Amino acid sequence: MVHTFHCLDANIAVDVNSGAVHVLDQTAYDLLSLLDGPMVEHCPDEVAAQLPQYDRESLNCAWEDLYQLQQQGLLFTDDTYIDPEAAVLMQKDAPVKALCLHVSHDCNLRCKYCFASTGDFGTGHRMTMNVETAKKAIDFVIARSGKRHNIEVDFFGGEPLMAMDTVKATVDYARSLEKEHNKNFRFTITTNGILLDDDTIDYINENMSNAVLSLDGRPEVNDNMRPTVNGKGSYDVILPKFQKLVAGRGDKDYYLRGTFTRHNRDFAQDVIHIADQGFRNVSVEPVVGDAKYDYTFKEEDLPGILEEYENLARELLDRDDINFFHFNVDLTQGPCVIKRMRGCGAGCEYVAITPDGDIYPCHQFVGKEEYKLGNVYDNTFDMDISRKFAGLNIYTRPDCKDCWARFYCSGGCSASNLEVNGDMMIPNRFGCDMQRKRLECAIAMKAHRAGMV
Amino acid sequence: THVKTLNGATLKQSAAHGGCGECQTSCTVAQKCENNH
Numbered sequence: 001m002v003h004t005f006h007c008l009d010a011n012i013a014v015d016v017n018s019g020a021v022h023v024l025d026q027t028a029y030d031l032l033s034l035l036d037g038p039m040v041e042h043c044p045d046e047v048a049a050q051l052p053q054y055d056r057e058s059l060n061c062a063w064e065d066l067y068q069l070q071q072q073g074l075l076f077t078d079d080t081y082i083d084p085e086a087a088v089l090m091q092k093d094a095p096v097k098a099l100c101l102h103v104s105h106d107c108n109l110r111c112k113y114c115f116a117s118t119g120d121f122g123t124g125h126r127m128t129m130n131v132e133t134a135k136k137a138i139d140f141v142i143a144r145s146g147k148r149h150n151i152e153v154d155f156f157g158g159e160p161l162m163a164m165d166t167v168k169a170t171v172d173y174a175r176s177l178e179k180e181h182n183k184n185f186r187f188t189i190t191t192n193g194i195l196l197d198d199d200t201i202d203y204i205n206e207n208m209s210n211a212v213l214s215l216d217g218r219p220e221v222n223d224n225m226r227p228t229v230n231g232k233g234s235y236d237v238i239l240p241k242f243q244k245l246v247a248g249r250g251d252k253d254y255y256l257r258g259t260f261t262r263h264n265r266d267f268a269q270d271v272i273h274i275a276d277q278g279f280r281n282v283s284v285e286p287v288v289g290d291a292k293y294d295y296t297f298k299e300e301d302l303p304g305i306l307e308e309y310e311n312l313a314r315e316l317l318d319r320d321d322i323n324f325f326h327f328n329v330d331l332t333q334g335p336c337v338i339k340r341m342r343g344c345g346a347g348c349e350y351v352a353i354t355p356d357g358d359i360y361p362c363h364q365f366v367g368k369e370e371y372k373l374g375n376v377y378d379n380t381f382d383m384d385i386s387r388k389f390a391g392l393n394i395y396t397r398p399d400c401k402d403c404w405a406r407f408y409c410s411g412g413c414s415a416s417n418l419e420v421n422g423d424m425m426i427p428n429r430f431g432c433d434m435q436r437k438r439l440e441c442a443i444a445m446k447a448h449r450a451g452m453v
Numbered sequence: 454t455h456v457k458t459l460n461g462a463t464l465k466q467s468a469a470h471g472g473c474g475e476c477q478t479s480c481t482v483a484q485k486c487e488n489n490h
Contacts, residue, residue, distance in 0.1 A: 095474070097474065
């Protein structure tokens with residue numbers, strides 16, 4: 001399969017199965033766009049007849065170049081990675097290597113789009129995780145991780161800074177077990193920043209390999225969607241705290257993580273605004289929500305959103321100082337193809353654990369009782385549910401099998417599919433269209449930066 | 454004359470030596486390989 005597209009004034013071809021990417025002149029682009037399968041050695045008359053604007057010599061020359069790529073294994077390559085029949089078993093009995101640790105099911109903001117129902121995940125019961133449960137979670141992942149050396153724990157919520165005692169005790173406990181079990185724990189934290197003070201900033205910068213800091217963009221955009229419990233805006237409170245945290249971050253990872261909604265479809269301005277406050281690493285991502293809410297996108301919004309992604313890409317061509325997460329695709333040294341085939345790992349490699357010790361396939365499934373995998377106190381782990389998630393990948397989802405972006409997105413998000421379509425197997429088409437556009441922008445930016453456009 | 458190759462068959466190449474599972478869990482997989490395979 002070959003995908004051709006035009007973006008940022010570049011004509012580009014992606015050979016889906018090999019990962020090869022080519023920048024084409026107009027003749028080669030028009031020629032390749034007509035083809036849907038392997039090429040013969042010479043340009044057929046019926047193909048040339050469809051491009052009367054070119055003389056035959058030019059077409060033959062372009063055809064020869066494209067045919068040469070095919071002969072080199074860079075165009076119209078086959079997918080020989082896996083027997084599709086075996087795909088359903090690909091992640092079966094995979095070791096658990098990452099936890100989303102819900103140290104708090106409470107929050108000090110009341111974000112309108114929060115999938116955690118402003119912290120309590122719809123339970124009506126606000127609580128924080130005690131140290132005993134957190135230690136049980138660490139014991140669980142050590143026992144379930146097999147020979148995996150690297151283990152990740154993301155402190156999440158709700159708002160994890162409301163449970164800093166548990167966070168610190170968890171880090172100490174995990175570190176105390178690393179040598180004995182030959183593990184390397186990497187901790188990350190996702191916070192709204194309200195409770196940040198100097199001590200907490202220092203602790204995060206010393207102990208967290210990545211910090212995800214929630215801010216939606218311009219003050220009026222952020223404060224409309226992210227009010228405090230008292231209904232006031234949060235922007236002025238959190239911005240200086242995030243600036244202080246990032247100033248002390250050194251070379252450790254962080255992302256300013258925003259959400260854009262139907263209310264700010266000009267989200268490129270929010271990305272630029274965040275960057276202009278001194279933050280290099282920015283991720284502003286589309287909301288996923290029920291159609292009944294006024295902030296949820298409508299079908300007619302899609303063309304404008306895709307155009308806005310290209311506007312953003314064009315602006316970022318001149319801004320080497322901004323690293324926009326979704327345009328950050330490493331063509332040469334990205335994840336291996338095996339990782340790409342597996343997808344996000346939810347329910348098998350990656351699970352979420354609640355303050356009660358309940359285990360769910362990921363943070364977005366918390367509270368959906370039919371997906372509960374078990375509990376860290378009674379050592380239960382429902383392998384039937386886990387295997388159901390293990391069987392969700394680009395080979396088993398029918399829509400993914402025919403999608404050019406499958407090795408980049410790896411099958412998307414099961415929770416999003418369930419939210420939008422009521423079925424984890426059916427991709428959220430609106431989300432897929434945005435995903436494909438982001439990838440086209442990212443690849444076109446690479447072509448520009450390589451001086452090929 | 455008509456084509457410039459931006460990237461080679463890196464996916465095919467990664468199939469031969471990838472899959473160690475030590476990389477970061479994504480939670481858009483197209484993340485880093487941390488073992489320089």
